[in-house]
Amino acid sequence: MADRSPGRRQTQTVTATTRTNGGYRSTTTTATATAGPVMGYLTLLISGGILLCFTGITLTATVVSLIFLMPLIIITSPIWVPVGTILLICAVGFMWMCGLGVGLFVGLPWIYKYLRGRHPPGSDRMDYARSRIAGTASQMRDYAREYGGYLQSKVKDVAPSA
Numbered sequence: 001m002a003d004r005s006p007g008r009r010q011t012q013t014v015t016a017t018t019r020t021n022g023g024y025r026s027t028t029t030t031a032t033a034t035a036g037p038v039m040g041y042l043t044l045l046i047s048g049g050i051l052l053c054f055t056g057i058t059l060t061a062t063v064v065s066l067i068f069l070m071p072l073i074i075i076t077s078p079i080w081v082p083v084g085t086i087l088l089i090c091a092v093g094f095m096w097m098c099g100l101g102v103g104l105f106v107g108l109p110w111i112y113k114y115l116r117g118r119h120p121p122g123s124d125r126m127d128y129a130r131s132r133i134a135g136t137a138s139q140m141r142d143y144a145r146e147y148g149g150y151l152q153s154k155v156k157d158v159a160p161s162a
Contacts, residue, residue: 113120
């Protein structure tokens with residue numbers, strides 16, 4: 001077994017001798033057997049069957065344990081519901097803090113580089129957004145002055161003493 005290489009085919013020579021009218025006739029047949037695909041399918045079939053059996057056993061054990069433990073779960077549920085709620089809130093808070101920590105760990109060096117003028121990745125988009133916001137704010141200020149003067153004149157038309 002040790003001298004076999006994995007990609008080698010096994011060949012088997014079969015010699016058959018048959019008797020014909022007055023003499024012997026010898027026939028040599030060479031058969032090449034490849035056991036790779038057959039063994040693969042056989043392994044797949046056996047492994048799948050074993051895993052299917054384990055799945056059935058696990059499902060059966062789960063259902064039986066739920067049947068026997070359900071009264072205990074129902075009796076102790078006034079304890080488990082508040083404990084579960086508190087644990088859920090603690091877990092969410094912990095994950096929230098971890099997320100904020102990662103954001104802070106990644107964001108602070110970027111902000112430092114940006115404020116020092118080193119132009120980190122994405123700073124061009126930040127500058128573009130800043131200029132767009134400033135331009136829009138300037139347009140809105142001009143529009144408000146123009147529209148505010150219009151409203152001021154309308155108020156004086158409606159209430160001359162105002």
